[in-house]
Amino acid sequence: MPIAWDDIGGLADAHERFLSGALVEADVRDSVLDSWKRCRIAGFEPDRMKAFPRASGLGPDSRLLRAAEPVLKGLSEVLADTGVTVVLCDGQGRMIQRLGGDRRLLQLLDGVRFSPGCDASEPVSGTNGVGTALAGRGPFYVVGREHFADCLQPFACAGAPVRNPLSGRVEGVVDLTCLRDHADPAMLRLAREAVRDIETRLLEQATQRERALLAAYRWAHRDAPGWSWPERTLSGQPGRSDQEAGHESAGLGRIDLALLREKAEALIASPQRTLDEVVLSGGRIATLRCCPVTGAAGESGVVVEARILGGLGPGLGAVGPGASAVPSRVSSAAAAVTIPSAVPPAPPPVAPKSDGTPLAALRTAVTAPPPAPATDEPYARVRTGTDGHSGGGDNGDGGGDGGWPLLVGETGVGRLAVQARRRLELLHEAGLRIGSTLDVARTAEELAEVTVPRFADFTAVDLPAAVLRGEEPEPFRVGAALRRVALGAVEENPPLYGVGEEIRFTPSAPQACSLDSRQSVLEPVLARAGGWFAQDPARGDRILAAGIHSLITVPLRARGATLGVVSFYRSGKPAPFEDDDLSLAQELAARAAICIDNARRYTREHNTALTLQRSLLPRGRPEQSAVEVAYRYLPAQAGVGGDWFDVIPLSGARVALVVGDVVGHGLHAAATMGRLRTAVQNFCSLDLPADDLLTHLDDLVSRLDRGEGWAVEPTYPDAGIIGATCLFAVYDPVTRRCTLTRAGHPQPAVVAPDGTVEFVDLPPGPPLGLGGMPFETVELELAEGSQLVLYTDGLIEKRSQDVDVGLDALRTVLACAGRAPEDTCEAVLDALLPARPGDDVALLVARINALGPEQVAQWDLSSDPTVVSGSRAAVTAQLAAWGLDDLAFSTELVASELVTNAIRYATGPVRLRLLRDRALVCEVSDGSSTSPRLRRARSEDEGGRGLFLVAQLTERWGTRYTTDGKVIWAEQPLP
Template sequence: MARKVRSEGHPEQSQAEQLGVVGTSDEGQWSAQTLMLALQQATTGLGGLGALVHRCDSATGCLRLAAASGLLPETTEAWAVLRTVQDVAPTGAVRHGGYVWVSGDSLGIGAAGTAALPLPGADGPVGVLSVLTAGSAEPDDEQRSFLGAVAAWAAARLEDLPGTLPGLTSAAGSERTVRMGELTVALAEAVTTRDVVQAVADHVLPPFRADGLVVWLIEGGRLDVVGATGYPQEFLNLVDRLPVTETAPVTDVLGTGTPRFIGSLAEYGRRYPTMRHVAEASPRNAWAFLPMIASGRSVGSCVVSFTQERVFSDEERTLLTALSGLVGQALERARLYDVEHARAQELQRGLLPRELPCLPVACAAARYLPAGRGEEVGGDWYDLIPLSGDRVAMVIGDVMGHGITEAATMGRLRTAVRTLADLDLPPDELIGHLNDLVSDLGDDFYATCLYAVFDPTTRTCTFCLAGHPPPVIVHPDGTVLCPHLAADPPLGAAEPPFEIHEVHLPEQSLLVLCTDGLVESATRDVDKGLAQLRRTLAQAVPRIPHLWSGGQGDDVGRLEDLCDVVVSALLPAREQTDDDAALFIAHIRGTAADDVATCSLPDNPRAAGQARKYARRQLAIWGLDDLTITTELLVSELVSNVVRHARGPIRLRLLRSRSLICEVYDGSLSTPRIRHASYTDEGGRGLQLVAALSRRWGARYLHDGKCIWTEQSLPC
């Protein structure tokens, strides 16, 4: 039978609803905090599916449901009001005045039985605490004793009765009760293992006057320290990664499932002589070794320690025992989250560039900032892509939403961008193909994107905006500009053609790209965010020394510093946001005039000879004589192909960069293809020769023709 249990809380629910308190009594005001803690402790201690508290209605003789934990409201309706003559566990406990266990699935949630115990009052039971158990066997003596302690503690808190557990009416006992209630809330809200450890340190150590905490989790037969307070790192190194079988106190605790309370170093030495050296290395003199059990198995141990020797009272033992169950459940949940979180981060790292290339005309730094709440993975991405002719493409995008699905979509788009960029498509055509891809994913998929191409010889940046914030440009003199442009609709909602924008960039400019998560929030629209980004850059750039004059390796480090400044200024409270954000800052350089050589050639067979002569002369000027023969062959073949198969005008351009780039321009849109020439063919091997002699080669298309290019490695 399917279990009808309470689902995870939603943001619009109250905190009590999220924790499972589904009702309160109309007769008087029982403390919701006390009920919450009692239900959580009872469920954890008995490994149950859920728990309920009924209050005795003296006027009618009925039991009225006061609160329930772990159960859906519709499930508890059958027990909302119980008459004492009904044959169910809560009424049986009141009639008999003691513990009752009734086998069977009374509420249809898959329970094996129900354990119930009255809440004692001065004149008889004031209510009853019931736990729906999961195991096939009746709770054992230890579990029944624990349930009795919880019931007595809850009754004392609710009715302020005398003669209850020692210390419950003391100031320390009151503080502990309040702190334990706060702990229950904190553990329910804890997400990561670190959150759980911090909750225990904040809400348990102070009321018990404890000053040390170590939390171990079992991993591969060893004990991993996942959190600690009050211990030097040297001691934690001593007790980390110890085999479970060689850690006597913890082995006892995990083997029996019961706590161990040790009040002095001498007692520790008598019980565990082989571990005395560990106790002596510890700055503490009393310890509570607590097992952490979740889903019926031991997941680790929590050790609360004290500088002074002490005798643990019954109340302290009861509360610390309850604590171990609560922490165990919370840690198990947090560990699952940590595993999924690590996988999500690994996915994100795999989809985003591991490092951005440092190119002759551009180097860059970037930041991906996940949403402050939820999965730390999303659909924002960025990239820096080398193109032919020493040009460079820069892209930033944002798949709407965040999560694994959006990250996978982002990966598909990033791969598509790199593939299309390798074809040297202009920005509007590339964005058009991306729009088709997103549209094919379905009506619920949308993405924004900015794709820009920078040509270092003309220093022009050509880009398209698909629902994306415009770029911000920083000039070397400190001027910060943001073009006011109308963006096309987002990918998936747009209709081609896409508008192309073009800006001229001065030598040594910064191009800053970002997603809306950086500049937009619930309290700030995009325009205000971009204005703040401009102000931040105007203030920060002059303070970064040698930003414009350092080498490329130094530039990256300075750009990293600038990224940190921008993120700190625009996202000071990252945990309060619910959108992913990406920031990309590129340092752009133009190509020096003496590294570019261009000549026009006639549209006739004499062009090949002139091209060889021009290349030979220019390589001599650049001191690249070692490449002369190869370059002459390349330009001769490329120009000859134009004369035979295309049309003019013909132009040759040589670029000196990290490689030697040869480009031949013509007025035809025909596509050059390598032919598989047979042995008897007299031609058709020109492009085979080009491919063999160059490191890379290809073609890109212009509005009035095409360019065939090659790259050769420079001599060492």
């Protein structure tokens, strides 16, 4: 999350910037920002709303009230001491009920008229827990300034929509509201659980058909020995229900009741089974029996009788706190439903569920039990077996003495409707969750997370290595290697291949068949005789021992290419995969394959750009002795950028340190970075002063922006340089002076030998390309052993924090004495960079060295030509002292030619200097700005051969200009 929940100051600033039209994507949660945008489009003004408007035509749905009232009442009692009010609104955002809350909260809520009858819909009230949950069709949590309206800042809300479990239509909203100081994201979980209970109760509202089936069952038992009925009627007259009595007598908890319901639902859904046993808490055993029943008008259905061994007496029921106030509803359904009770207690708001869905067990094909034959009685007797006994008899299998009706259901389209609704919900969730990133492995993991445990107990995704690298997948060959990229499992240490393992499927394996034929493979029942077992018999034994019994494999195909294969396994779910499941698996795989292919293509482009950029960055460290350098470059997670750095040896044993940043990401930014780095190297070869170099670079960027020398593709007419920054420093190890200048770049840091950190007060200058010349320079003297730290803005700038915070953090990390540059780089990146940086980062650390007096020799010469012979003698003597006699002849000749030229053509004092570094450098400086020019002398010319001889005798030579004149230098490699 970009901000903390209590970061009200930051939110307030983001809200003001949003109203002014500025970008705030990084400072506000996406869901809140989407709501703000909708409010702005609707013309909502946050300072004009003083209270919630009143709603008109409010007619609350009695079904919703019946389902929600006991749930919300129980929730408000649980939250009585927490200062939270519980709100129920209808499907239009109009408040129906408000329960609980302390005195101060209620006074503030009444002040904004957040009370029954108000309209909290988003278009008229702005961002809030009720209206935004409706607008977004999902749970929503909003705190303080995240409300769009100013008057709602003191509150925090958590809203969740209530859907009809069969149609999916939003029936209402449950909202928890408290003061902003008491905000807790756990409120959203409580709202969701309350909604889940309300939706269960909505599902349990019955039709007249189901009432008739229940009446038929009770009539059949009216004369059964040992059976007594409560004093109540089916219309709900007063009297204690059999369910309430059974719950109290047997001590059934909510978990026991949920387990009984799940098993009863499975029993109704299975045409081959009529009996089942359930182990309850405390080791008790419940016997369930499925009894066909026919009503007076010919309605056919089934009733599940329950009997707890030694636990219940005659006539006791067992629906308990989760029962509905009216008979259960499955809409002409093949679904198990709960027997009604007269006055149901409110269910605990946060009680655990069996698996979070009211009809979780109905996943197998249902065939209606044969109806009982009609009789002359008003209602048909229940036929429970071949012995002719009725359900009221004491045959010991769950009826008669101690049995009670647990669930009633009917076969038909209801089960199919519920299953279809669940499949649609799963596909909808898959569309939202799969493909949230452009990462191949993460997309595969999202597919596994979505399908486990709602569809399968294990999901495995296998891809070839080429797809992971972003390359085009080759046609599948049997025996080709795949890598397990994702594995979703309901239990730890499953017997399947683990993530990262390389797999080569045998030709008979279902996965190989899917890849080879490009068709899905359904194996409803796994057996040792199947082709999957030949893949790895030992592992196959472990798979069967773990209860894995059904398999679907689907090839991942997108845009005509096969990217891999996904395998779905079932173990805990008793029902095997069916044809409907195969269709759902294919749809899920098709959606995931498109996302994986998108991620693969992005990976290819990202790797291409990254390869280009790395090829344009320095390779290795150049040979120089002025500084000891260490550097790091980290590309952004979202895409390759234009950050760059360079270390360039200069004449006179000097070195240039450069760090730059081109705005943007992708190939264009990388290519622009390469052009700027090349330009800087060329400018450095001319020995330009630092400020002049930036001036030339600024002019180059301006010309590139205007399209001069830049081939612009017609599809990208604006492919110029949006912006670029640069920091340029030149260090001289002889004087230990460093000259720095920058163009819109972050200021460098200097770490003294004792660990003291100072940021250089360097004029920022405008970014390159804006014509900001002249650029200002700062010259400072650096102590030997100190460190100069150059970096790009991605290191210190984050969207959720101020730049000064990043600079302070950098200062803290750098404050360490005696650390090597490599260690400094590691410490800085570990402390300041997140795992997935949003911007490129270039970091360059240089530890300062110095050339001692024993490596430097210099002589000040007069303008008298007679000093030339003396300079030759001095050079010869110095080379002998350094042990470089082999270079005496060439160096004597070079020094003689350079000194002669300076005396003859230049003005001012002349200085001769020798530097013994990685090369022998001979320099002659004078006070003239006239540049010598190398030319080829004609045969009749008397002069013009001096510089030609210098160029032939040395490895390289050149001229650089100073504030007092110029320096002509020449370098010779050491023996």
